Amino acid sequence: MKRILLAVTGGIAAYKAIDLTSKLTQAGYDVSVMLTDHAQEFVTPLAFQAIGRNPVYTSTFIEQNPKEIQHVALGDWADAIVVAPATANTIAKLAHGIADDMVTSTLIATETPKFVAPAMNVHMYENNRTQQNMATLRSDGYYFLEPGEGYLACGYVAKGRMEEPLQIVERLNLFFKDMQQNQTTKESRFEGVHALVTAGPTIEELDPVRYLSNRSSGKIGYALAESLEKRGAIVTLVSGPTNIAPPENVDTIQVTSAEEMFKVVKNRFETQDIIFKAAAVSDYAPVETLDHKLKKQDGTLSVTFKRTPDILKYLGEHKTSQFLVGFAAETQNIETYAQQKLKHKNADVIIANNVGDRTIGFSSDDNDYTMYFENGDETHLGKAKKVILAERILNSLENRWQ
Structure with a gap:
């Protein structure tokens, strides 16, 4: 039985931590809970004790076992620590090495894997200082459970909702499954492999104000690049414009247009072992890019477009x-179009999804992929967060790509 130490900090999403304790317990985990003083303004220790059936820890100065130092022993006891919800305040303290309560003292005193589920107002989340603090923790090895978009306690409908308990449980399940696989295989098939990933949209300019693009967020490409790096690959990420911070230890090349992306990929192609063409590249670009803003006029407007380079076809x-993995974002006849693309682009795998479903795909944290292999095999990965799907994609390819 794996042991989870749940650290609850002082945000309104603390009520979700009670449900998370229940879901973790139902999934077979042994759960102990720590609460900050501010967390206890929202929830009580008794609620967690009743569900987790373990002592609840609230102070570094209350030693329940005089034979050990509590905040050190708890970190050693756990197989993973989950901070949920994680406030901007707690994230800042951890990033700057401040250990002034039970939660921060325990986290700083252990090398146990740590997962952080931010929950806060969208402006607090997007604040440059908060983003820098999270980047610091990521570089220190913390895993982040990205917040979702929805109705926030402050009244905004935006990003900042704590990740749902079931998704956190699934992420932990995957983490421990991967650990077991790594212990069994000892070395990933991606160790030392040169991998190139394209991500995000491209922008095709019409004039200094207007452009043609698409809704791609780049999330799956960035998740693949990060997962590949953690498995020992030497990763190049070629990214169109996104709002995502580049992954640590990944050679990230920023581009804007389809032509720019094609040139970079073409120049790097020969030295790669595996390519993930996850970018949503514009199929067309204006024939003429104007130097000045196109002025409004009466009547209709016609713009002539030209085809952009078909990067996947060229590869x-x-x-x-090289092993070539392509993506197919479709709105109808998903399997038919994916199979056609697999053949016509001479790919080894096509990963398809329905972007007509607004609950998944572009701009969403979630997706639902099916992998179509050149030999006729199909693997349905199911609906999940894109960071989880990236791991599932690589798990499916571990023993196949070579």
């Missing part, structure tokens, strides 16, 4: 030993 035509 399929020129690959030698």
